[in-house]
Amino acid sequence: MRRIMKRPATGWAVTLLAGWSLTLAVAAPASDGGSDCIAPMTYIPLDARQVGAGNQGAPALGTYERVSPDGRFVLRSFSGARLGKVSLMELPAFDAAVVKIYLTPFSNEAFPVQGTWRYLVDVNGEHYRFADVLARQREARPLFRGGMIGFYAAASELADASPENSAPGTFHLRSLSWPQDANPDNQGVGPLQLETLQVRDDGQTARITDSTGARFVCGGRVAVDGDVYALPMISVDGLEFSAIPQRPATGAPTMRVYSLSASAMAREHPCELRADLGFSPGKAVFGFPTPAGGGALLIYSDVGYVYVFDRTLNQSFRLDHGKYRVLASAFPGLTRDGRVVYGASWRDCPQAGNCPEQAGYVVIDPYQSAAYRDHWRAQGQPAPKACITRREVLAERERFARFHKLPP
Numbered sequence: 001m002r003r004i005m006k007r008p009a010t011g012w013a014v015t016l017l018a019g020w021s022l023t024l025a026v027a028a029p030a031s032d033g034g035s036d037c038i039a040p041m042t043y044i045p046l047d048a049r050q051v052g053a054g055n056q057g058a059p060a061l062g063t064y065e066r067v068s069p070d071g072r073f074v075l076r077s078f079s080g081a082r083l084g085k086v087s088l089m090e091l092p093a094f095d096a097a098v099v100k101i102y103l104t105p106f107s108n109e110a111f112p113v114q115g116t117w118r119y120l121v122d123v124n125g126e127h128y129r130f131a132d133v134l135a136r137q138r139e140a141r142p143l144f145r146g147g148m149i150g151f152y153a154a155a156s157e158l159a160d161a162s163p164e165n166s167a168p169g170t171f172h173l174r175s176l177s178w179p180q181d182a183n184p185d186n187q188g189v190g191p192l193q194l195e196t197l198q199v200r201d202d203g204q205t206a207r208i209t210d211s212t213g214a215r216f217v218c219g220g221r222v223a224v225d226g227d228v229y230a231l232p233m234i235s236v237d238g239l240e241f242s243a244i245p246q247r248p249a250t251g252a253p254t255m256r257v258y259s260l261s262a263s264a265m266a267r268e269h270p271c272e273l274r275a276d277l278g279f280s281p282g283k284a285v286f287g288f289p290t291p292a293g294g295g296a297l298l299i300y301s302d303v304g305y306v307y308v309f310d311r312t313l314n315q316s317f318r319l320d321h322g323k324y325r326v327l328a329s330a331f332p333g334l335t336r337d338g339r340v341v342y343g344a345s346w347r348d349c350p351q352a353g354n355c356p357e358q359a360g361y362v363v364i365d366p367y368q369s370a371a372y373r374d375h376w377r378a379q380g381q382p383a384p385k386a387c388i389t390r391r392e393v394l395a396e397r398e399r400f401a402r403f404h405k406l407p408p
Contacts, residue, residue: 067333
């Protein structure tokens, strides 16, 4: 596999948008070998003069980041004094372009409603229309308040709404979290609660028309897994979640995937076991369900590397590095077309003294990774997918822009 080692451009510029925002000029590698494949990996540096400096003067990275379905936006918490608590980063598709930075009114660990990003949610449960936050930034105002709240909450839009259609209608939003009265010494560990909201949105206003209320889940699994979990994450379609049971009846705590009811307003969730990774990584984040079935891919990191877990093959694939001393920040995301996007720091050369540390975002095509290709070579079979194409990336960006009525 050919690795792209082109050094990014270092120029930058400042542009004012609604409120204000910043743009950073960057260069990204071109597509591989003249084919329609995207580059195996792309490094998009940030500029410390714009985002502030972290350790050793490198650009500051957030510590909780979520990636939009098309990979165009990153919702970033702990953005620092320059950008406020939470910012939105707009990334280029592939070639030389700019990174736009939008300010937001959110508190740290605000989260998107996965699947569509129709709404962005503050930790107090206030839901904002995504397009409004882009247009009005810190002046955006919430539409309604509800669902699970606080740090560690996550939400998804159930698939009863067509992802191709942003027309007004009724939508179901499912959120997952720990109870907010849990022992503060055990943050990140506890019983899980889930709430599903029915929302009526006319395109201008939105309101909650029904709710299941906060419900404890997985009561039927207490004898097997106990009632205390760590590092939960809800799936993109709201029909599964991943978590580590802390007191299983047998064996060690491992990251597992459980089902949630497909009935939109279900009050009970039996949590059928769907997968067991067999080890305990950091938080396991879901990709989009695949048309062929077999379960959505999962992605996780161990700080040094990022891994994709294929549930059909029951195997993890470590993604390549094209730089030196690459350290992943927060946790990665998977786009609808399969790209992996994550924040990281890195160096362009092995000599620390001659090569300052950089930080920004990494975009990787897992199908072009050495581990994935080596697996299929060892099987004596062609890989089911050779790469992610530029056409696929552009199609997803167009889909997302059409849904939110944004310019492409």
